Amino acid sequence: MAVSDLLVARRIWDRLLGQEPVEEVVETQKVRAALYPCGIELIAPTAPDSPISRFLDKRGGGIHHVTIAVDDIDAELARLRGDGVRLINETAVPGAGGCRVAFLHPSATGGVLLELKEKPA
Amino acid sequence: MAVSDLLVARRIWDRLLGQEPVEEVVETQKVRAALYPCGIELIAPTAPDSPISRFLDKRGGGIHHVTIAVDDIDAELARLRGDGVRLINETAVPGAGGCRVAFLHPSATGGVLLELKEKPA
Numbered sequence: 001m002a003v004s005d006l007l008v009a010r011r012i013w014d015r016l017l018g019q020e021p022v023e024e025v026v027e028t029q030k031v032r033a034a035l036y037p038c039g040i041e042l043i044a045p046t047a048p049d050s051p052i053s054r055f056l057d058k059r060g061g062g063i064h065h066v067t068i069a070v071d072d073i074d075a076e077l078a079r080l081r082g083d084g085v086r087l088i089n090e091t092a093v094p095g096a097g098g099c100r101v102a103f104l105h106p107s108a109t110g111g112v113l114l115e116l117k118e119k120p121a
Numbered sequence: 122m123a124v125s126d127l128l129v130a131r132r133i134w135d136r137l138l139g140q141e142p143v144e145e146v147v148e149t150q151k152v153r154a155a156l157y158p159c160g161i162e163l164i165a166p167t168a169p170d171s172p173i174s175r176f177l178d179k180r181g182g183g184i185h186h187v188t189i190a191v192d193d194i195d196a197e198l199a200r201l202r203g204d205g206v207r208l209i210n211e212t213a214v215p216g217a218g219g220c221r222v223a224f225l226h227p228s229a230t231g232g233v234l235l236e237l238k239e240k241p242a
Binding site: 001003013017039040060061068069076080083085104108109110 | 124136137159206225
């Protein structure tokens with residue numbers, strides 16, 4: 001969920017979910033993330049040129065992307081490249097929680113931004 | 122993910138995810154759903170007055186809602202009602218896969234449609 005103000009959004013989501021998130025700055029995406037145990041993640045930009053700033057300007061917040069956990073992100077990216085699927089990240093980059101992540105291009109999915117995530121061993 | 126044509130969408134998503142979904146008609150929501158093991162669900166309307174038909178007319182598809190699995194949906198709904206959270210379903214209704222589900226109103230979440238799901242015992 002892209003949000004412009006993490007503190008304001010946390011007041012809503014902490015209560016809704018009845019959970020406390022773990023917060024972390026993700027340098028590669030220029031966001032501060034609040035990750036709840038149920039899997040919901042709030043992301044707020046830490047810089048005007050953050051990838052989510054344009055989304056917030058255009059849409060004012062909401063569901064920004066969906067993340068799928070995979071066992072072997074390199075194998076998945078190789079499979080997708082072999083299938084001619086358009087990727088934003090040709091290789092995995094560091095994500096939150098020590099994960100390795102990569103985004104598929106929305107044109108490959110019919111308009112949905114999809115993230116693959118490999119959790120640390 | 123709301124889609125207008127499940128067959129067309131499955132050609133994209135089966136290949137992307139490298140998985141086969143289970144398909145099921147959900148009468149209460151007037152949708153045919155394809156549920157992938159990774160958790161992605163495609164939903165297509167089975168009637169013009171399906172709750173997702175208007176979304177498709179307006180947005181042309183994309184992420185329709187996010188589902189959170191809970192252990193006790195009655196307890197969660199009671200907690201949310203007690204907090205004054207606006208609900209679409211005041212009590213749980215039958216969902217796909219024998220689950221009991223309920224939707225929160227987007228006004229409660231800052232614009233995101235959130236579904237709670239209790240899996241069958």
